[in-house]
Amino acid sequence: MRKPWFVGVLLAGVLLGACQDPATRTRDPAAVPSDPASVSPEPRSSSPGAAPTTHRRSAAPSPGPTASAGAPGVLYLGDSLAVESRTVLGRELRERLHATYTSAPHPGTTLCDYLEGTGERSLVPAGDKAAALVRARRPDVVVLQFWGNSWGYTPCMDGITHDASPTRYFQRYAADAERLTGQIAAAGGARRPRIVWVLQGPDPIAPDRVRRVNALYERRAAASGDLVAGAGRAVSPASARYAWTRYLPCTAYERAHPDYCTDPARGRTALHRGDDHLHFCLAPTTSTPRPCPVRSPGILRIAREITRVVGERAWAR
Template sequence: METKRWAAPVLAVVLVAVAVGWGAVSRSDDGGTVDSAVRNQSPDRSHYTSPDPATPAPGGSAPGESAPGSSGGDAPPRTPQDVLYLGDSLAMEAQDVLGARLERSARVGSYTSEPVAGVTVCDYLQGRPGRSLVPSEDKAAALVKEREPGVIVLQFWGNTWGYTPCMEGVEWGTSAYFERYAADLRALTGQIADAARAADVPRPRIVWVQQPPDALHPDRIDQVNDLYEQQAAASGDLLADGGRELRDGDGKWTQYLPCNDYEQSTAGYCTGPGDTAQLHRDDDPLHFCLAPTPEGGQPCRATSPGLERYTRAVADEVDAYLRG
């Protein structure tokens, strides 16, 4: 497996504490809190090759529509298919774990990932005025033309200004926030379809990753997940419920859950109190890596039950699609 990495400073999306139980820190715009000492992270780039073979932004299709000639709701293509993973700091920490899962499947050709900490949907759009955390060559449309993936997995927590400048002026949690978010989902879907058509390749099937519970503002993430569901239905794409194994019995955020069979039988996973799996560190209610996030952001190197559960939901959805 061949891997390339690079790093350059960008803004972080690390939530560090809740006022009760996590200490006092400053308010973040993505619905949590953030320690100013860990705001700066940089993109990490991981390329793998399997040994076993609303108004859209400029250049986008009409909102909610697949471009002519796109795969839309068509039957799954023949496998193996290449998979591309884009997203924010959750994708950055999960990229190696997801890659290892997907590469065990004979249905996946190659797997590549281009996450950037702190980003949101508009960062991967081409033609959006203002500064973006994602360079032009790593925009979603540019990567579709370059790599011609059969599946593109998109994972976004829903960051706003304070992390990504392309959301400047959009206040977190307002009606304008959700309207802008929905418009950006439509625009990104349209640009992916247009890029595939321009490259004369099949339009990749999009997998929108629905997010796990928000410890501080559960209503926000519920509304964001509803937008993913609406967009997937409108364009014939797919949903992966990233939070399906990360909620408590009431569907809410939790730091610990009873160990599943895999965790019970695998060293290092069932380490929480009372034979439970720890999903989050005490100082970070958002991320799943149980090691502190290094400056610059990197794939997680610690045994982390939350990442195993999160990526399993994504890999299962990709595999089910490729199996038809």
């Protein structure tokens, strides 16, 4: 049975990255999207990938400033977790690695949405499919951040959900991960990009689900010579990797930057809003998905771990 507070999450409309007008809140100086995609409104939902009721073709993603010689080109794809984090990750990659950066996340999506050949059943337009963007942008690294959506409004999953059929869900998810890896590799050709699978944080509804999704990512990466980024550990208790928590102790960086240490009197910082147990943006949600417009410790922790793995492992030269 789902916990009672889940009803509040459902009604709250937790759309990761779908935050209120930035002009009304304190903003991170780097939180203005440099590569926004045009996406349609999506309904309020409890999942990190709440699906849009309608979907229109997104604007062609634009890369960041030209990187210096030897710097990586990074492509970032995912669901609303990535919508929320896209600007902060871009900032970290540019500042720390001088990377060129393209992001094309879409809320409500799962792995099969980024597969070519899914047609009208996909929430991702043809130009934003993983293989299409690899051919167009020629990235060195492709970062994939997916919570593992499987709901009635994720058409390409063909109605297979974790709640109804866990075995079929994991089999299908593993098959889609393999297919997506193959399409990315084929699109890259002789310049096959390295894939970084982002390991997810705790799932407050079904803790074992995300553990198994992460294990699937690790097996897929090992099988294809790719990598994982343990970003989920950065938003988990040190003593309990898959125990959900709203607060964690402030890091040294967060203590030195008070906007990121939300409860300094107790030496702790908030990862989630009180009305949203699944997302990391600390601003209220709105019906229009967008990058999170306020400083949010969970987002920064995730972005920095992804950046570390890209710089130290995926792009080590």
